[in-house]
Amino acid sequence: MTGTTVAKAVVTSLRDMGVRHVFGVPSGGWVDYMEALRTTDGIDFVLTSHEGGASFMADICGRLTGVPGVCFGTFGPGATNLATGVGGATLDRSPMIALSDEMPEAMRSRVTQMGIDHQALFAPITKMTTRLTAEKVGETLAEAAEVALSGRPGAVHVGLPVGLSAAETSSPSPGRVTPKAPRQPDAAAVGALVAAFGAARKPILAVGLGAAHARVADKVIALAERFGLPIVLTPMAKGMVPESHKSYAGVLFHALSDLVGRTHAEADLVVAIGYDPVEFNFEGWMKDGLAIANIDVEPVDIDTGKHPVLADVTGDIAAGLDALLALDVPPKNWDLDVIAARTAELFGRxxxxxxxxxxxxxxxxxxxxxxxxxxxxxxxxxxxxxxxxxxxxxxxxxxxxxxxxxxxxxxxxxxxxxxxxxxxxxxxxxxxxxxxxxxxxxxxxxxxxxxxxxxxxxxxxxxxxxxxxxxxxxxxxxxxxxxxxxxxxxxxxxxxxxxxxxxxxxxxxxxxxxxxxxxxxxxxxxxxxxxxxxxxxxxxxx
Known part of the structure; x- marks a missing residue:
């Protein structure tokens, strides 16, 4: 990309990544970007009533498309309004690029109208915050997208210094950005998982949002059917297992969770699959002393004084499930007819x-x-x-x-x-x-x-x-x-x-x-x- 402005390069790069909508409330510093959006095919600006709504909308675009959703807010109140949905994207694990105006370098240390440190504002509620330069438009946006998409997805903030939009740049568009592939899990950790599962009489599968991101529903169901296991879900993992399936035992944390508790109280091992404690901490529902074997892209987060960690398989979730599916051991000691009866009682109530x-x-x-x-x-x-x-x-x-x-x-x-x-x-x-x-x-x-x-x-x-x-x-x-x-x-x-x-x-x-x-x-x-x-x-x- 040669002989173009930063504003045009930003919009073209976002379009080439697969972004189709940018949500926000415009500012004077955003005018050049608005014109670039108007004149670039395949991407549109959506005016929202409030920046908080814009960031919620970007969150959902990220969830549904697998491409980071994009939103914009101006100095001070625009950025703080935007922050509500930016924090949401980070803790609801949705890929997002949040753009904001920033003061030019000469004014960042000065007292000025609407002036706050946006880098400091967004640091606690994003995976990364950075600032655009004319020399690295495509590179910065590509890094932002990769960070937003990789591991547990979330938001990245990119500050746009006012005055930069009209500067010339030759930074190339990065094209479509993909997340980093999860690393292969440690062989010793997989061995500990296999040993813990093999020794358990009544393991239960606790399936979370990370399993939905990993697209392992078929493997989860196959594992439950192979060994006759009940499955509990976190709320944002809904849809991973049909409610009519014989292994379905309900959703943690939500209505009538005491009925769901009748099942997990009988377990002697929790096999956590993509379980993200941002939805519900393990200690909130697991009986004291119950052991855990974790399969996720991040290490397990649990009070080890209350719950022994028998295995922590960090990396590719599918690989951990494949290791269990390869086991040649008999079905476990659950009576799935009892589980089905409890589920029927749950829905009856x-x-x-x-x-x-x-x-x-x-x-x-x-x-x-x-x-x-x-x-x-x-x-x-x-x-x-x-x-x-x-x-x-x-x-x-x-x-x-x-x-x-x-x-x-x-x-x-x-x-x-x-x-x-x-x-x-x-x-x-x-x-x-x-x-x-x-x-x-x-x-x-x-x-x-x-x-x-x-x-x-x-x-x-x-x-x-x-x-x-x-x-x-x-x-x-x-x-x-x-x-x-x-x-x-x-x-x-x-x-x-x-x-x-x-x-x-x-x-x-x-x-x-x-x-x-x-x-x-x-x-x-x-x-x-x-x-x-x-x-x-x-x-x-x-």
Whole structure:
């Protein structure tokens, strides 16, 4: 690449990497990049209502495409707003490149309007933070992409000094960037894994987000079937194992986790496969003294004073699983009929309460209307704990949540990005009325982009998860009602029609119409939040 500007080189490099959308709110320093985006085929700028929404959208593009999502924020408040979703990408393990304005070198040590140290701001919430120079545009962006994609994925921040955009550069575009291949695990560690598994009478498989990234679902299921093993999942690993499979034993940490605990309490070894404690620390659910054998791209993170580590296979997850699949030992001592009966009890207790229109009934209707290959994103709240256990998820990526970061306001921007990445796929989001208020302005983005997404708002006028915690402590309900009564208000918001439903039949009719619409539609389900009380925040340890 010769005779071009830094702005054009940045945009061309991102396009050649496979980036199709850059999300953000523009600044004066971003104008040259905007013009480069306008005049470059195959990549577009998406104006968002808030930089936090932009970073959530970039997170989801990274998850769904395998190419780092890209977002932008300006000095000071733009960057701090962007930081919410940047931290989310890092702890939810999504590849992202976060761009921000930065002061020119002469002003970095000066007191100036909107001036803070962006390198210091982003360092704790990214895998790496760096700064662009005219000499190394392609090289810097390639390094950022490789770091974002490799190991446990996450965000990388790249500062763009103001004034650099118009400078000339000959830095070449890096083209498509791939993650570093995981290293082959140590032979001694694999030997310890084989020995620990061979000696165990009732090992259980605990499957996490890293296993989904490694695309080892077939090997996990084959291992369970070969040795007759139960499988528990972390919430963001949903879809790795069908809920109908005889080995399926439920999701850790979410609704009715005490029922899931009946199974893992019987285990004498946990075989952790791509298990990332950012979702739920091992000590939060494993009984004291229970041993572990870990297979992941990172070393195990556990209290070794409570849990003996019999093997720690670090590197290629598939290689560790292959070593177990090659074992010539008889099936283990689990009764999978008992596991199936527990799973049936679990889903039975998640059936709707016939005496009220609650979230269980609403989710059943939505699951029936949404096509199997459709994508449902969700926000954070009591409904997340219900979705994590109840929602039937045919494969990873069809249910999208934030669990490592767990930021309210995630659901709507996530659905917008999912629809941009998968325009021919039905997309919806489930949000509580509290979380909905946090990013409701992104409805304007959905209208501007003409996206047919269905926003299902669970209206109960209640921050239910916190209210339940207050009541468990016998505290008065305080600060958790979203409003005294009523609905989110009006027949439309930001030009998006609002349809209310107070029973399952009305909800079904509204959803069918909404998925057939030309643009975004809000379907407000007027629910009784008391159904959550008996289902969420159960003890995980026996």
């Amino acid at each position: 998640l059936s709707p309460d016939s005496n009220r229109f609650g979230p269980c009934a609403a989710l059943d209707v939505l699951r029936d209307v949404l096509p199997e290959d459709g994508i449902m994103t969700c926000d954070v709240g009591a409904h997340t704990h219900l979705i994590g256990q109840k929602w039937l998820t045919p494969r990873p990526g069809t249910q999208i949540m934030s669990n490592g970061w767990s930021s309210m306001g995630f659901g709507l921007p996530a659905a917008i990005a999912a629809k941009l990445c998968r325009p021919d796929t039905a997309v919806c989001t489930v949000v509580g009325d509290g979380g909905f208020l946090m990013t409701v302005g992104e409805l304007a983005t959905a209208v501007r982009e003409k996206l047919n997404i269905v926003i299902v708002v669970f209206t109960d006028n209640d921050l239910a998860l916190i209210r339940i915690k207050q009541e468990k402590k016998h505290n008065p309900i305080y600060g958790t009602p979203v409003r005294a009564e009523g609905t989110i208000g009006g027949p439309s918001l930001f030009g998006v029609p609002v349809v209310t439903a107070a029973d399952p039949d009305a909800l079904r009719a509204a959803l069918v119409d909404a998925f057939a619409a030309d643009g975004p539609v809000i379907v407000e389900a007027l629910l009784d939040s008391r159904e959550y009380d008996a289902l969420v925040l159960h003890k995980d340890k026996p």
